[in-house]
Every structure is written in C-alpha cells, then in structure tokens.
Amino acid sequence: xxxxxxxxxxxxxxxxxxxxxxxxxxxxxxxxxxxxxxxxxxxxxxxxxxxxxxxxxxxxxxxxxxxxxxxxxxxxxxxxxxxxxxxxxxxxxxxxxxxxxxxxxxxxxxxxxxxxxxxxxxxxxxxxxxxxxxxxxxxxxxxxxxxxxxxxxxxxxxxxxxxxxxxxxxxxxxxxxxxxxxxxxxxxxxxxxxxxxxxxxxxxxxxxxxxxxxxxxxxxxxxxxxxxxxxxxxxxxxxxxxxxxxxxxxxxxxxxxxxxxxxxxxxxxxxxxxxxxxxxxxxxxxxxxxxxxxxxxxxxxxxxxxxxxxxxxxxxxxxxxxxxxxxxxxxxxxxxxxxxxxxxxxxxxxxxxxxxxxxxxxxxxxxxxxxxxxxxxxxxxxxxxxxxxxxxxxxxxxxxxxxxxxxxxxxxxxxxxxxxxxxxxxxxxxxxxxxxxxxxxxxxxxxxxxxxxxxxxxxxxxxxxxxxxxxxxxxxxxxxxxxxxxxxxxxxxxxxxxxxxxxxxxxxxxxxxxxxxxxxxxxxxxxxxxxxxxxxxxxxxxxxx
Amino acid sequence: xxxxxxxxxxxxxxxxxxxxxxxxxxxxxxxxxxxxxxxxxxxxxxxxxxxxxxxxxxxxxxxxxxxxxxxxxxxxxxxxxxxxxxxxxxxxxxxxxxxxxxxxxxxxxxxxxxxxxxxxxxxxxxxxxxxxxxxxxxxxxxxxxxxxxxxxxxxxxxxxxxxxxxxxxxxxxxxxxxxxxxxxxxxxxxxxxxxxxxxxxxxxxxxxxxxxxxxxxxxxxxxxxxxxxxxxxxxxxxxxxxxxxxxxxxxxxxxxxxxxxxxxxxxxxxxxxxxxxxxxxxxxxxxxxxxxxxxxxxxxxxxxxxxxxxxxxxxxxxxxxxxxxxxxxxxxxxxxxxxxxxxxxxxxxxxxxxxxxxxxxxxxxxxxxxxxxxxxxxxxxxxxxxxxxxxxxxxxxxxxxxxxxxxxxxxxxxxxxxxx
Numbered sequence: 021x022x023x024x025x026x027x028x029x030x031x032x033x034x035x036x037x038x039x040x041x042x043x044x045x046x047x048x049x050x051x052x053x054x055x056x057x058x059x060x061x062x063x064x065x066x067x068x069x070x071x072x073x074x075x076x077x078x079x080x081x082x083x084x085x086x087x088x089x090x091x092x093x094x095x096x097x098x099x100x101x102x103x104x105x106x107x108x109x110x111x112x113x114x115x116x117x118x119x120x121x122x123x124x125x126x127x128x129x130x131x132x133x134x135x136x137x138x139x140x141x142x143x144x145x146x147x148x149x150x151x152x153x154x155x156x157x158x159x160x161x162x163x164x165x166x167x168x169x170x171x172x173x174x175x176x177x178x179x180x181x182x183x184x185x186x187x188x189x190x191x192x193x194x195x196x197x198x199x200x201x202x203x204x205x206x207x208x209x210x211x212x213x214x215x216x217x218x219x220x221x222x223x224x225x226x227x228x229x230x231x232x233x234x235x236x237x238x239x240x241x242x243x244x245x246x247x248x249x250x251x252x253x254x255x256x257x258x259x260x261x262x263x264x265x266x267x268x269x270x271x272x273x274x275x276x277x278x279x280x281x282x283x284x285x286x287x288x289x290x291x292x293x294x295x296x297x298x299x300x301x302x303x304x305x306x307x308x309x310x311x312x313x314x315x316x317x318x319x320x321x322x323x324x325x326x327x328x329x330x331x332x333x334x335x336x337x338x339x340x341x342x343x344x345x346x347x348x349x350x351x352x353x354x355x356x357x358x359x360x361x362x363x364x365x366x367x368x369x370x371x372x373x374x375x376x377x378x379x380x381x382x383x384x385x386x387x388x389x390x391x392x393x394x395x396x397x398x399x400x401x402x403x404x405x406x407x408x409x410x411x412x413x414x415x416x417x418x419x420x421x422x423x424x425x426x427x428x429x430x431x432x433x434x435x436x437x438x439x440x441x442x443x444x445x446x447x448x449x450x451x452x453x454x455x456x457x458x459x460x461x462x463x464x465x466x467x468x469x470x471x472x473x474x475x476x477x478x479x480x481x482x483x484x485x486x487x488x489x490x491x492x493x494x495x496x497x498x499x500x501x502x503x504x505x506x507x508x509x510x511x512x513x514x515x516x517x518x519x520x521x522x523x524x525x526x527x528x529x530x531x532x533x534x535x536x537x538x539x540x541x542x543x544x545x546x547x548x549x550x551x552x553x554x555x556x557x558x559x560x561x562x563x564x565x
Numbered sequence: 566x567x568x569x570x571x572x573x574x575x576x577x578x579x580x581x582x583x584x585x586x587x588x589x590x591x592x593x594x595x596x597x598x599x600x601x602x603x604x605x606x607x608x609x610x611x612x613x614x615x616x617x618x619x620x621x622x623x624x625x626x627x628x629x630x631x632x633x634x635x636x637x638x639x640x641x642x643x644x645x646x647x648x649x650x651x652x653x654x655x656x657x658x659x660x661x662x663x664x665x666x667x668x669x670x671x672x673x674x675x676x677x678x679x680x681x682x683x684x685x686x687x688x689x690x691x692x693x694x695x696x697x698x699x700x701x702x703x704x705x706x707x708x709x710x711x712x713x714x715x716x717x718x719x720x721x722x723x724x725x726x727x728x729x730x731x732x733x734x735x736x737x738x739x740x741x742x743x744x745x746x747x748x749x750x751x752x753x754x755x756x757x758x759x760x761x762x763x764x765x766x767x768x769x770x771x772x773x774x775x776x777x778x779x780x781x782x783x784x785x786x787x788x789x790x791x792x793x794x795x796x797x798x799x800x801x802x803x804x805x806x807x808x809x810x811x812x813x814x815x816x817x818x819x820x821x822x823x824x825x826x827x828x829x830x831x832x833x834x835x836x837x838x839x840x841x842x843x844x845x846x847x848x849x850x851x852x853x854x855x856x857x858x859x860x861x862x863x864x865x866x867x868x869x870x871x872x873x874x875x876x877x878x879x880x881x882x883x884x885x886x887x888x889x890x891x892x893x894x895x896x897x898x899x900x901x902x903x904x905x906x907x908x909x910x911x912x913x914x915x916x917x918x919x920x921x922x923x924x925x926x927x928x929x930x931x932x933x934x935x936x937x938x939x940x941x942x943x944x945x946x947x948x949x950x951x952x953x954x955x956x957x958x959x960x961x962x963x964x965x966x967x968x969x970x971x972x973x974x975x976x977x978x979x980x981x982x983x984x985x
Binding site: 322437467 | 629634
C-alpha cells in the first residue's frame with residue numbers, strides 16, 4: 021500500500037479536474053488528481069471539439085454567452101497550441117426563421133459576444149460547400165479545441181506547480197471522521213496496488229460520475245442526469261470554420277472542423293448510466309440529416325467514426341439559495357457542509373469545456389472561502405506548456421513537420437501523419453499506456469483507415485523497443501481494434517465500408533488476430549467506457565463463441 | 566459530393582478556389598490506403614525527394630487549408646499514373662496538380678511561364694528554323710540558357726520547322742479524291758502545328774485516304790503546359806478559346822487529334838484538374854478522338870481498309886501516360902498489328918520521364934532521365950533506328966535520350982497505305 025498526504029485531492033481527470041488541480045496547485049496547495057482511466061477519457065474526450073464564441077447562448081442563456089466569450093479569448097491565448105482560431109458562422113438555413121438572426125445580433129450585443137453579419141455571398145465564398153440556400157450569415161469567433169491537449173496542458177502546468185497526477189487510479193472509498201473528509205482510497209489499476217491519500221479537502225470533479233463519488237463520502241444522493249450526445253467525424257474538413265445553424269439551440273446544428281476531420285453533433289438524450297452509452301441508429305440518421313441541411317451532399321461524404329459522450333448535468337433540489345453564489349446557469353458548485361453536514365468536500369457539475377478554467381476558479385474560490393484563506397486565482401494570466409509561444413494550432417502543422425523530417429523519419433500513422441519519433445517519445449512518457457492512451461495524444465488510428473495500417477506498426481514498434489512483451493502486444497492490439505470497431509459499426513456505409521472490409525481482411529485474414537494465443541490472464545484490459553450497441557454486443561458474443 | 570460544378574472557373578482565383586474544394590477533394594474519401602499508387606509512381610521509384618502520390622494526394626490534402634507547407638509536392642511530374650492505377654477512383658494526380666497550383670500562385674517562376682508558352686515558341690522559331698535548331702543544339706548557348714532560365718542544357722527541345730502545318734494545309738494542292746465518308750475536324754495542337762508538322766500532315770493524308778473531308782479551323786493552344794505549371798487562369802482562357810475555335814467548323818463533327826496529351830486536356834483534365842465546367846468544353850471533350858483510337862473504332866466497326874503493305878521490321882512502342890489516362894487502352898498497338906510482318910513491341914514501361922515540361926527543368930532533369938532510363942534501354946535494344954510513341958514531348962525525350970528516331974504511329978499507317 022502506498023500512502024500520500026496532501027492538502028487537496030481532486031477527483032476526476034477531465035477538463036474540470038485538470039483545470040481545478042492546476043488552479044489549486046497555482047494557489048500553493050499540495051494536491052493530487054486521481055482519475056480511474058486516462059485523462060480526458062470521459063466527457064472531455066467525447067465532445068465535438070468546439071470552443072464556443074458564446075454565440076450559441078446569446079438568446080437562450082446570456083450569462084453563459086458572456087462567460088464563453090471571455091473564456092474563449094483567455095484560452096486562445098494561454099493554451100494556443102491546443103486551439104485553432106477558425107472563426108465560425110451562424111447561418112439561417114432554408115426554412116429557418118431569418119428573424120432569429122435579429123434576436124441573435126441583439127443578444128450578442130447585450131452579452132459582449134463579438135458578432136457581425138456578413139453577406140451570404142461572402143459566407144459562400146469562404147465556405148463553398150455551405151447550403152447555397154442560406155438566407156443570412158453571422159460571423160463569430162468560434163474556435164476548435166483538442167480536448168486532450170487542453171487537459172494535458174493543464175495537468176502538466178499543475179505538475180509544474182508540484183501537483184501529482186495519478187491516472188488509472190480508481191477511487192474506492194472516501195473516509196470521513198467527525199463530519200469531515202479525512203482520506204481518499206484508490207486502487208492503482210496498472211499495478212494492482214492500494215493507495216491511501218490523507219487529505220482535508222476533496223474537490224469532486226467527476227462530471228457525470230460526480231454522484232457516484234459523492235455517495236462514497238456518504239453524501240445525500242447528488243442527482244446527476246447524464247445527457248447523452250452522439251457525434252460523427254467525417255473524413256475531411258468539409259468546412260474550415262465552425263458552422264452553426266442560427267436557431268434556438270437544437271440537435272445536430274453544429275459542424276466543427278477539428279484537426280483533419282469535421283464533426284457533426286449532437287443529440288441530447290437522458291440516460292441512467294454514463295458508463296453505458298449507446299449510439300442509436302436513428303440518432304446517426306438524425307445527425308446525417310442535420311449535416312445535409314448545412315452541407316448539401318453531406319451524406320455522400322465519408323463518415324469515419326461515431327461516439328457518444330455524457331453531459332455532466334446536475335439537478336439538485338437540495339442546493340440552498342445561498343449556495344448559488346458560485347453558480348451560473350451553466351455550472352453548479354455543491355457545498356456539502358450545508359447540504360450533508362460534511363466538511364471538506366465540494367462537488368462541481370454542469371458547465372462546458374469552453375468555461376473549464378472559470379469553473380475551476382469558482383470551485384477553488386469556494387474552497388478558499390471555506391478554509392478562510394485569501395489566495396488569488398492566477399490561471400487566466402499564465403501560459404501553459406507547451407504552447408508558450410502563443411502560436412495557435414493550424415491544421416497544416418503536421419504536414420509542415422513531415423515536410424521537414426521527410427528524409428529521416430518514418431511515418432507510422434499515415435492518415436494523421438504521425439512519425440515514428442512521436443510514437444516512441446509518447447511510449448517513453450507513458451510506458452504503461454494502452455494504444456488508446458497514445459491515440460488521445462497522437463491521433464494514432466483516428467484517420468480514415470481507423471487503425472487498419474498504423475495499429476500493427478505501433479504494436480510492432482512498442483514490442484521492438486521493449487515497452488511491451490508479446491502477451492501485452494496481443495492484448496493491446498486487440499483492445500485497440502475493439503475500441504475502434506465500436507465507433508465504426510454505427511456508421512458503416514459508403515466509403516468506410518470498403519476501408520473496414522480491407523482492414524478486416526488484413527487483421528482477420530492475413531494476421532488472423534482472432535486466433536492469436538489468448539493473452540496472459542494477468543494482462544488486464546484497461547477500463548474503457550463502454551459504448552455498447554446491440555450489434556457490438558452481438559459481435560463480442562460472436563468473437564467469444 | 567456535388568457532381569456538377571456549375572461555377573465556371575474562368576479566372577485564376579476561381580480556378581484556385583476550385584482547387585481543393587470540389588470533385589477531387591471529394592474523391593479522397595475513396596482512398597483505402599492500399600498503396601497501389603505508390604508502387605506504380607515512376608518518380609518516387611527513382612528519388613527520395615518526392616514523397617509519393619498517396620502522401621501528397623489523399624493524405625496531405627486533409628491537412629491543407631489554403632496555406633502551402635509541403636513544397637516537395639512540386640516533384641510530382643503530373644504523369645497521372647496514380648489516378649490511372651487507383652482501384653478506388655481517387656483522383657490522386659488531380660489533387661496534386663491543384664495543390665501545386667495553389668502553392669505556386671504567388672511565386673510562379675519565370676521559367677515556368679516561359680515553357681508554357683508553346684504557341685509563342687512555335688511562332689518565334691518557325692521563321693528562323695535553321696537558326697533555332699542550331700541554337701538549341703549548341704552547348705554554350707544551352708549552358709547560358711540553363712543559367713538564365715533553369716532549363717537543363719541536355720533536355721530535349723522542340724524541333725523547329727521551316728513551314729507550319731497550317732501553311733502547308735492552305736497551300737497544298739487539293740486532294741484529288743472526293744470525300745465519301747463525311748467530314749472530320751482536325752486539331753493539330755501547338756506542337757503539331759509548329760514542330761511535329763510531319764505527323765499532322767500524315768494524319769490528314771491518312772484520313773483523306775480513308776475518304777474523309779478534313780477541316781482545319783484556325784486554332785490556338787489547349788493550355789496544357791500552363792495547367793501543368795499551375796497557371797490555371799491562363800490555361801482556362803486558352804482551353805475555352807480553343808473550344809470556340811474547334812466548334813467554329815461545325816456542330817456534331819468528330820474531332821481528330823494526333824496530340825495525345827492535348828486530347829487528354831480536352832477530354833478530362835481541364836474539367837477534373839481546373840474545374841472548368843463549361844458547355845463548350847463538354848461538347849468538344851466528348852467529340853474529340855485520338856487518331857489511333859479513331860482508326861481502331863473504324864476497324865472494330867469493320868470500316869478500316871486493311872490493305873496495308875507488309876513492313877518486315879520490329880519496332881518498340883511506348884504508350885504515353887496522358888494517353889493511358891484517357892481510358893482508351895493502347896489503340897495504336899492494336900491498329901499497328903494489322904500491318905503484315907510488322908512486329909510492335911510494347912515497352913510496358915510506366916513513363917518516359919518528361920511529363921510535358923517536367924523533364925526540361927534543371928532541378929528535375931536527372932529525375933526525368935532516371936524515370937525514363939529503362940524505357941530508353943528497351944527502345945535501343947528493340948530497334949536502334951526507330952521507335953513509336955503518340956505524344957510529342959515524349960517522342961522528343963525518347964529520341965534525345967536514346968538516340969533512336971521516334972515518330973507517331975500514324976507514320977507507319979501512312980507508309981503501309983503507300984501514301985509516301
């Protein structure tokens with residue numbers, strides 16, 4: 021058993037937790053972040069990559085609009101390398117009420133969200149695939165963000181201030197004594213070791229899992245209502261700006277160019293369990309129809325992958341009016357002292373990735389208040405590594421890098437132009453990582469071939485460089501392929517079918533992956549949030565039989 | 566995506582906007598990474614400077630957004646082999662040509678503007694043909710030229726002629742025979758008008774021998790050299806002007822050309838690479854036939870006289886890339902095999918290396934020579950005196966590099982019909 025003692029334990033390694041642990045560390049507290057899987061593996065890694073301008077909320081939620089606009093400007097500066105300042109359009113599509121654009125412009129002016137109406141001709145010139153029937157277009161400062169880089173940037177910044185980041189550490193128990201938190205128990209899933217962290221304060225940043233965490237401390241049930249949303253990545257950038265429908269926020273009204281793909285999203289369906297998120301066929305069709313409204317011919321484009329994420333919506337009737345001090349409509353800080361008679365724990369819910377830094381500021385302010393200390397938040401002022409130069413990400417970056425090292429570097433993932441050195445560096449930094457851990461940092465297997473060509477190369481290199489043995493190689497390759505498949509199955513139509521057939525011939529035919537010797541029982545697959553579809557379940561059953 | 570681009574790309578800006586946005590960009594969705602294009606690319610086979618068609622095509626295109634960061638794509642010769650061999654229908658070469666046009670838009674080398682002026686070269690050289698031939702064969706002059714405009718000193722140059730094809734056509738005695746088969750329009754192209762005059766003459770004489778009336782309207786350049794050098798604005802203007810020229814002879818007439826690469830420009834390249842979507846181009850593009858394609862069509866219909874004189878010899882034949890790109894197979898091979906006692910050996914080589922103007926350029930000359938070397942060896946070994954090939958610059962490349970006289974296949978047909 022490993023023992024630690026810190027001022028503050030942050031539970032949850034999504035954007036909120038990473039932002040919180042950074043803020044806590046920058047204010048001079050000793051702190052540890054614990055996450056049961058990899059950073060950004062939950063909600064943060066399952067969104068559509070939009071850095072809101074605030075435009076989406078100027079009519080429906082003015083306070084969120086203002087917060088988004090302010091945070092957009094801050095993040096684009098302090099995390100430049102994770103953010104592409106694409107700009108965005110709100111467009112009135114055929115059948116949409118053009119008068120909504122007037123409400124939009126008035127709302128933008130009132131909330132401080134930069135917005136400017138442009139001519140339809142200008143919008144169509146800049147985005148030639150847009151529906152030529154649009155009647156109005158408003159330009160906003162939407163951007164796109166790589167959630168994993170955002171989270172790792174915050175985590176690395178926190179480390180710089182002395183924080184410890186423990187991924188693959190599942191919280192098993194929260195000790196309390198005399199109405200206050202005293203320790204957090206975890207299991208180190210990679211080593212199978214118990215870890216006890218003595219602490220006086222827990223910041224619960226579990227997002228959709230926050231209710232389960234609060235329950236471990238004996239708090240009254242926190243009513244988390246995970247809202248499931250599905251997204252689909254299309255093979256290339258059909259637009260180079262974020263394109264939103266200029267309507268009251270609805271399903272499938274945003275198309276976001278992130279890295280090399282464009283992502284259509286999203287739906288919103290209440291679910292019971294954030295660990296079991298289905299990708300329903302009718303929702304896939306709904307997204308493709310929605311894409312067709314924005315981009316005629318959308319359905320003929322190649323879909324690469326679908327996924328579902330759970331929004332961390334918290335509904336809490338027990339929150340007293342006094343507690344709303346640190347709340348906005350989009351986010352909520354739950355004070356367990358008044359609510360449950362439990363000191364030393366705060367839970368945060370709601371919010372959105374764009375405002376993750378502000379959420380952290382709110383909850384850490386609340387903690388300082390409870391501790392009776394004045395320690396100012398400095399997170400908005402300081403750049404995070406590695407984006408110190410302040411240069412925003414652009415989609416041409418990797419192509420430019422490969423142009424420079426083309427005589428010396430092998431390319432391992434051809435779709436996403438990942439070099440051998442990028443892979444070996446990441447393997448060295450995360451020696452126990454799964455290929456999905458590497459994928460989130462490198463985009464390994466996220467392009468059109470969905471791992472068909474790169475996954476066996478990556479496996480070979482990991483083995484050859486001694487990072488894994490043959491048993492683990494088998495287990496990791498199978499796990500990676502299985503996880504890719506879960507996102508492929510729901511969108512198997514058109515061009516992606518041919519790719520998947522070829523990949524299947526390679527893996528099932530040439531490499532006969534299904535009949536490799538079974539992995540050593542001691543090699544446990546990492547916990548992976550399941551995206552169960554009925555068909556995936558059937559497929560797994562088939563593999564077992 | 567949208568099948569028809571109804572926005573005519575009549576300016577460079579429109580042409581460049583087209584680049585990366587429409588048909589070809591959509592076709593990258595069909596790439597399954599099989600790498601067949603890479604295995605067949607003649608350029609990446611001989612130099613590491615070129616990163617290969619799959620890399621600069623469907624892969625790199627996903628990373629492009631107006632800004633050009635991968636300058637090595639200029640080592641693509643635009644031979645089109647990748648598109649031809651792709652089993653999935655990806656327009657690899659077209660993607661690359663578009664990306665290059667975008668890349669060169671703001672810093673077009675003077676040399677690339679010069680070598681695309683094919684009509685101008687003809688007009689300047691014809692009146693002083695002996696001098697031009699001497700000068701272009703003179704080492705010190707070519708060395709100066711290499712230093713000044715970066716055209717390699719050993720690269721093949723168009724052979725200047727004293728009389729243009731148009732001048733011959735206008736001044737020759739009218740054919741004695743009365744046309745019995747109808748009327749054709751002949752498109753000679755810049756090279757066929759100024760440099761490969763003999764090929765144009767022989768084509769017209771064969772067509773007339775078969776009983777056709779041949780019309781030769783005044784005609785300009787198809788713009789292919791401009792297109793392959795990324796000058797989409799000029800190329801678009803040229804090709805549409807040419808369509809007007811060719812349409813002036815009459816509607817519904819079949820158009821014949823012995824310039825295989827110019828035919829390809831009209832059939833598909835102007836539309837697929839530059840996004841020119843214009844009824845005039847669609848009209849001309851569907852009416853034009855390569856000469857040997859036309860003769861094979863006649864033969865297939867049982868309408869080609871095969872009273873060929875025996876030609877007891879063995880000749881190598883090389884099918885040019887831009888002919889193969891038209892999806893018509895190798896019609897010359899089949900037609901030539903009708904000549905008794907003539908043995909035609911298919912080179913079965915991918916490319917001669919020249920790719921229009923690619924192999925002229927100082928920085929690419931050695932690559933082009935390396936690409937063509939197996940072909941040059943094959944040609945020399947097969948017949949040291951004569952080789953056959955359908956397109957002009959390829960013939961000049963083969964002749965210059967192998968020392969073997971290289972002519973259009975129509976020369977054999979012309980001779981076998983006893984026409985001179």
